[in-house]
Amino acid sequence: MVKPRVYVTRMLPSPALEILKEYCEVEVNLRQEPPSKRELIDRVKDKHALLCLLTDSVDSEVMNAASDLRVISTYSVGYDHVDVEEATRRGIYVTNTPGVLTDAVADFTWALLLGVARRIVEADRYVRSGEWKVAWSPTLLMGCSVYGKTIGIVGLGRIGMAVAERARGFNVRVLYYDVRRLPLEVEQRLNLEYRSLEELLQESDFVSLHVPLTKETYHLIGEEELRLMKKTAFLINTSRGAIVDTRALIKALKEGWIAGAALDVFEKEPIEEDNLLLKLPNVILAPHIASATVEARSKMAEIAALNIISVLKGEKPPHLVNLDVLNVKPLEEVKMI
Numbered sequence: 001m002v003k004p005r006v007y008v009t010r011m012l013p014s015p016a017l018e019i020l021k022e023y024c025e026v027e028v029n030l031r032q033e034p035p036s037k038r039e040l041i042d043r044v045k046d047k048h049a050l051l052c053l054l055t056d057s058v059d060s061e062v063m064n065a066a067s068d069l070r071v072i073s074t075y076s077v078g079y080d081h082v083d084v085e086e087a088t089r090r091g092i093y094v095t096n097t098p099g100v101l102t103d104a105v106a107d108f109t110w111a112l113l114l115g116v117a118r119r120i121v122e123a124d125r126y127v128r129s130g131e132w133k134v135a136w137s138p139t140l141l142m143g144c145s146v147y148g149k150t151i152g153i154v155g156l157g158r159i160g161m162a163v164a165e166r167a168r169g170f171n172v173r174v175l176y177y178d179v180r181r182l183p184l185e186v187e188q189r190l191n192l193e194y195r196s197l198e199e200l201l202q203e204s205d206f207v208s209l210h211v212p213l214t215k216e217t218y219h220l221i222g223e224e225e226l227r228l229m230k231k232t233a234f235l236i237n238t239s240r241g242a243i244v245d246t247r248a249l250i251k252a253l254k255e256g257w258i259a260g261a262a263l264d265v266f267e268k269e270p271i272e273e274d275n276l277l278l279k280l281p282n283v284i285l286a287p288h289i290a291s292a293t294v295e296a297r298s299k300m301a302e303i304a305a306l307n308i309i310s311v312l313k314g315e316k317p318p319h320l321v322n323l324d325v326l327n328v329k330p331l332e333e334v335k336m337i
């Protein structure tokens with residue numbers, strides 16, 4: 001039997017490569033940067049599996065080049081960078097790594113929320129720059145209190161729910177908006193209040209985004225939505241950059257429609273050097289690291305590799321995105337090991 005060939009678009013934490021190497025021939029892009037589109041196309045040509053990252057756009061052009069590709073495994077929960085419809089049509093399995101990064105992202109969301117409300121990054125800059133000359137000042141770097149406030153969670157899936165759970169310790173009231181509403185008794189048991197997006201924006205002190213990037217959520221938060229928020233409210237985004245219209249957000253922050261924002265994700269990553277967000281003091285900016293804990297990233301690596309091995313063994317992978325593919329190309333037909 002031919003040994004399956006896998007292309008891995010970046011060096012991953014252990015144990016992804018060890019797992020793959022047990023069954024497959026593995027080629028890895030060892031550079032820090034993602035492969036260029038051309039390189040990706042060249043590399044996948046003779047491969048049976050692709051382990052990619054959210055920085056790799058896997059579209060029909062890439063799939064055209066890979067006539068024997070059976071599985072695209074992304075090292076992320078979000079899969080907006082993969083043309084899933086196209087993959088399904090071609091009988092290519094698409095898998096992701098949900099669940100294992102939920103707590104890491106939820107923790108980081110609260111870190112951003114507390115950071116922007118209590119001005120922690122500004123405070124750090126203040127101390128380091130040598131500006132701290134008076135021992136204690138009654139009004140220095142006053143922030144906004146978090147305890148007892150209201151958070152509005154947009155997208156109450158795995159991560160949104162984990163963010164909601166953490167609100168209890170801060171006595172923060174939780175509103176949520178989602179296309180799928182929970183049964184009333186579950187809402188009551190978990191102390192969650194359903195709102196329309198408009199109501200949530202109007203009532204929340206913190207708005208936190210946890211929806212996937214889709215055609216429906218692209219620029220879900222634009223000028224109109226930002227104008228609905230309280231002037232004292234903060235926007236936290238750890239989902240995907242394009243869910244927020246950056247131009248509208250910059251305007252909102254400059255003109256004081258909202259108090260501040262904390263962002264882990266951007267429409268363009270890495271952020272453009274001339275992006276005005278870099279100049280605004282009431283914003284915290286992080287380089288897409290919400291899931292970046294040693295624990296979460298190694299679990300993600302393990303799952304991304306196991307997803308590939310399962311498909312190639314002709315078994316249903318732990319996290320299959322495109323369930324319909326099972327009807328297009330049954331598992332027996334993709335089996336290689």
Ligand code: NAD
Nearest residue numbers: 078155156157158159178179210211212216238239290291
């Ligand atoms: P999930 O699928 O469990 O939750 C998403 C929720 O959004 C679901 O409840 C769904 O019903 C809801 N939703 C979908 N479309 C909607 C719409 N149009 N309007 C309102 N609600 C809608 O996903 P998850 O595991 O919680 O992850 C959420 C997203 O977070 C991912 O898709 C990913 O893009 C992002 N993410 C970012 C990082 C990071 O490093 N910053 C890490 C992990 C995940």
